[in-house]
Amino acid sequence: MSVPVAPFSHLSTLWVQVTGTWCNLQCVHCINSSGPTDPWLKSLDTETVKRHVMEAEALGVKEIYFTGGEPFLHQDILELLACSLRVAPSTVLTNGTRITEKTADALAALAGESLYSLEIRVSVDDIDPEANDRIRGKGAFDKAIRAIRLLHARGLLPILTATEILQGDGPEGNGMYQRFRDLLASVGVTKPRVKIIPVFPAGRLAQEGGARLTREMLQGFDFSLLQCTETRAVADGGVYSCPILAGLKEARLSEGSLEESFTPCRLYHPACVTCYQTGMTCRNF
Amino acid sequence: MEGEREYRRIAVFGGVYSNYLALEATLEDARRRDVEAIFCLGDMGAFGPHPDRVFPPLRQAGVLAIQGNYDDSLGAGKEDCGCGYTDPRDNFFARISYEYTFKNTSAENKAWLRTLPKHQRIRLGEHRVLMCHGSPRMLNEFLWESTTPNGLLEKFMRDYQAEVILCTHTGIKWHRALAGGRHLVNVGAIGRPENDGMTNVWCAILTADAGLQVEFVPVHYDHEALAREMEREGLPSEFVETVRTGWWTTCLEVLPAKERARGKY
Ligand SMILES: [Fe+2]
Numbered sequence: 001m002s003v004p005v006a007p008f009s010h011l012s013t014l015w016v017q018v019t020g021t022w023c024n025l026q027c028v029h030c031i032n033s034s035g036p037t038d039p040w041l042k043s044l045d046t047e048t049v050k051r052h053v054m055e056a057e058a059l060g061v062k063e064i065y066f067t068g069g070e071p072f073l074h075q076d077i078l079e080l081l082a083c084s085l086r087v088a089p090s091t092v093l094t095n096g097t098r099i100t101e102k103t104a105d106a107l108a109a110l111a112g113e114s115l116y117s118l119e120i121r122v123s124v125d126d127i128d129p130e131a132n133d134r135i136r137g138k139g140a141f142d143k144a145i146r147a148i149r150l151l152h153a154r155g156l157l158p159i160l161t162a163t164e165i166l167q168g169d170g171p172e173g174n175g176m177y178q179r180f181r182d183l184l185a186s187v188g189v190t191k192p193r194v195k196i197i198p199v200f201p202a203g204r205l206a207q208e209g210g211a212r213l214t215r216e217m218l219q220g221f222d223f224s225l226l227q228c229t230e231t232r233a234v235a236d237g238g239v240y241s242c243p244i245l246a247g248l249k250e251a252r253l254s255e256g257s258l259e260e261s262f263t264p265c266r267l268y269h270p271a272c273v274t275c276y277q278t279g280m281t282c283r284n285f
Numbered sequence: 286m287e288g289e290r291e292y293r294r295i296a297v298f299g300g301v302y303s304n305y306l307a308l309e310a311t312l313e314d315a316r317r318r319d320v321e322a323i324f325c326l327g328d329m330g331a332f333g334p335h336p337d338r339v340f341p342p343l344r345q346a347g348v349l350a351i352q353g354n355y356d357d358s359l360g361a362g363k364e365d366c367g368c369g370y371t372d373p374r375d376n377f378f379a380r381i382s383y384e385y386t387f388k389n390t391s392a393e394n395k396a397w398l399r400t401l402p403k404h405q406r407i408r409l410g411e412h413r414v415l416m417c418h419g420s421p422r423m424l425n426e427f428l429w430e431s432t433t434p435n436g437l438l439e440k441f442m443r444d445y446q447a448e449v450i451l452c453t454h455t456g457i458k459w460h461r462a463l464a465g466g467r468h469l470v471n472v473g474a475i476g477r478p479e480n481d482g483m484t485n486v487w488c489a490i491l492t493a494d495a496g497l498q499v500e501f502v503p504v505h506y507d508h509e510a511l512a513r514e515m516e517r518e519g520l521p522s523e524f525v526e527t528v529r530t531g532w533w534t535t536c537l538e539v540l541p542a543k544e545r546a547r548g549k550y
Contacts, residue, residue, distance in 0.1 A: 010422065056436075057434070057436040058436065059436075059440070060434075060436050060437045060439065060440030060441075061434065061436065061437070062432070062433075062434060062437050063432065087434060087436060088434040088436065088437075089431060089432040089434070089541060111542070111543075115430075115431065116431050116432065116434065116543075117429075117431040117432055117541040117542040117543045117544075118542065119541070119542050155546055156542065157542045157545055157546055177373050177374075191537075191545060191546075191550065193538065193545075194372075281371065285370070285371050285372060285538060285539050
């Protein structure tokens with residue numbers, strides 16, 4: 001049966017898979033199987049990222065996101081953020097482990113100088129340190145909370161980002177959401193911001209023979225609910241349909257040019273079912 | 286672009302949010318300022334009490350209005366306000382507000398909302414002006430000052446052939462001048478104070494002379510009277526607090542970092 005496609009509307013968000021799948025943690029639910037050894041997807045070099053940022057600006061991009069892997073492992077991450085913030089509001093998705101006082105100071109300086117907002121999203125998966133660390137690795141909780149405190153102290157208003165791996169309560173519930181807000185309040189965060197994302201059948205949670213979208217399922221469906229109609233991700237090897245599938249050959253739309261990737265994309269992956277069912281977006285809000 | 290009305294000086298506001306007392310104060314203020322026309326960028330209902338009370342003043346003053354997401358939803362009988370929130374706490378309060386407004390807006394006023402266009406084009410002197418609610422491409426797109434890149438504005442002005450774009454939807458005013466005498470003006474809202482600890486709301490006066498002059502005018506109204514009516518109507522105390530203090534207590538999660546940092550909550 002033929003694979004359904006999503007039309008492309010406009011470029012709202014550009015994702016930059018800046019460190020590929022290179023990460024100092026190795027979370028059990030990682031959507032792209034990132035880890036410290038032998039990353040299957042390479043980092044992007046500084047010049048390549050800058051070229052994409054400039055191209056995105058000319059195409060009217062609205063927001064730029066940095067992800068990986070762990071973006072703060074990239075040697076030029078601060079320079080890249082400075083470049084990105086001259087063009088558009090920018091967000092970094094991080095595990096927080098590498099955010100020292102010095103890094104937090106540098107981020108605060110970047111945010112202060114920019115016309116556009118800088119957002120830092122710090123990943124935590126449970127309010128219980130031990131449960132969190134079973135998923136994310138020993139010490140991950142404490143380091144993430146330390147990062148959140150350092151950022152908060154500098155007025156940066158980090159967004160705690162959690163997946164539903166341990167305590168999801170579905171689209172209608174908000175017990176999990178409230179628990180994370182309470183956690184933030186308990187460590188002194190006065191403007192608690194929480195973003196919850198579903199777990200994807202991708203990366204370390206990929207399963208053989210997972211369900212796929214069909215043309216029948218998409219009859220009459222509002223495609224604007226799918227983020228791949230207005231997002232693109234750059235990663236080693238080219239431009240891909242979305243941040244979740246970045247780096248996968250089947251999701252590649254162009255070998256380098258952003259504008260060439262403005263074509264319909266194939267909804268071939270089991271992760272596409274999750275977006276279809278939840279209407280989720282990887283954007284901040 | 287033949288046939289667009291040309292003006293020299295206009296008043297523009299958005300986000301009435303059922304605040305008929307602020308609306309009356311705004312219209313009175315605009316009349317004193319020698320404007321040729323008054324424009325409203327949509328969202329007549331939401332948040333405040335007695336939604337039907339904003340329609341008579343809007344019609345009597347001959348306000349030229351376009352549809353906001355609220356007007357689109359009420360007019361079409363949609364299930365939610367289409368505000369574009371994703372956060373559970375934002376959506377919780379948005380639902381309360383929409384249910385109250387839907388229930389208390391007459392069929393006649395809903396029908397009137399259906400007749401409103403989604404865009405309005407005029408000329409202000411030499412400038413081609415495009416008015417929209419959220420953004421030119423989307424009724425409920427948020428154009429905050431800290432999340433609207435110049436590159437995107439350049440694209441909008443190219444794609445929609447306008448030198449001046451006017452919008453609202455976020456509830457916080459801002460203005461950015463681009464090279465070549467081009468402007469983006471988010472006129473803010475008259476229905477709710479703008480999260481700065483002040484109880485007044487804001488309206489914009491635009492004047493074409495040598496270039497384009499953009500002036501934001503603070504509008505003071507009897508906010509205490511509004512707060513008491515909201516209490517009598519059983520609207521959430523969080524909404525009432527915002528009217529009395531000028532600080533947002535709800536629909537906060539959609540704020541970008543810079544705008545959020547300026548507020549109390
Ligand atoms: Fe709106």
